[in-house]
Amino acid sequence: MSVITRERAEQILAELVAIPSVNPMDRPYTGTVPVERAVIEYLEALLTPYGVAMTRQAVSATHENLLVTLPGEASGPATLFEAHIDTVPAEDWPDRAFTPRVEGDRLYGRGACDDKASLTAMLLAVIDLLESGSRPPQPVLLLAAGDEEHGQSGIACFREAGIDIARGIFGEPTNLAPIVQHKGVLRWDITVHGKSAHSSRPELGLNAIDGAVAVIGALRAHQEALQRDYTSPLLTGPTLTVTMIHGGRIRNAVPDECTLSVDFRVPPGMALEAAHAAVVDQVSRLGWQVTHHPPQAAAPALNTPPDHPFAQQVLAICQRHAGSGIRLEGAPYGTDAAWIADRAPALVLGPGSIATAHAVDEHVDLNEVVTCARIYREILLANPLP
Ligand SMILES: [Zn+2]
Known part of the structure; x- marks a missing residue:
């Protein structure tokens, strides 16, 4: 049975929201470990039973990434899935920001949408592959990145490592529409x-x-x-x-x-x-x-040509799962995707709306997280187009 269920999505997302990983932004940081450390320890505990390779990337005294590697049928450049694990502060709703709460289909909390919903969908997709024994055609990298909200030093650190990437999906709240261009x-x-x-x-x-x-x-x-x-x-x-x-x-x-x-x-x-x-x-x-x-x-800006085979392939997958009304879109905000876009085609795609991100009572629809996990899973298993 697939692990991509609403119950599992709710459980993982609620656990992630309950672990604060607030980026200090411009302010001095007084913690003794990187702000992302507790989330990284959670991910390590979650994935250790599957025997996947995991590497912590030290970005700075304040920030850290976790890189998870899944082998593919063939070696060669990897499919990168990235979600950031830092959040913006929640000083305008400290009483409830880190106490996840579910009302109807919605899960509320800081990071519920930006960006722990995307991370949850990626985890479900990856765990589903691992449990079902399906091997993706290409190696898969899951990057849980630090410091997206302020300095984007997490993705910059990953970039420095010079790992060969074939294509990239960056999870951010796009309501399941693939973003090909942003400023x-x-x-x-x-x-x-x-x-x-x-x-x-x-x-x-x-x-x-x-x-x-x-x-x-x-x-x-x-x-x-x-x-x-x-x-x-x-x-x-x-x-x-x-x-x-x-x-x-x-x-x-x-x-x-x-x-x-x-x-x-x-x-x-x-x-x-x-x-x-x-x-x-x-x-x-x-x-x-x-x-x-x-x-x-x-x-930098993101500028993946809308007619790129990868963009068209992902669009078709999104339309199959989320409806024929899904289109390739542009976004006014920036993301980590632009940092690899000169090396490989990159798209931004995830559950939730940017309208609730960074806001009081940030939330996501759990059904959208589940649909996104199914989309991610299909992208992971798709053969790369020429
Ligand atoms: Zn974000």
């Missing part, structure tokens, strides 16, 4: 410099907040120009969003500095460096003295 992101700070003065004599100073307002205006105008030039059936245009602003020192002085944090979402086909340079150029035309700080994050 890249560049985040950096811009400090506008002015000159302080007593606020009763502002004419003696140079107000850096006024400069920041001018920079925001230039960013908006640049975004509009970029959006006019960019069209895609799958994606919205580039966006430049100011996400944080810090300026001024005291209430009665003209501020000498104001710093803006910029989040630049860059569609496929637009090189990050050139896109960044164009923003720097636009800002420089304002005549204000500014400093562009080194990027805090720089992640």
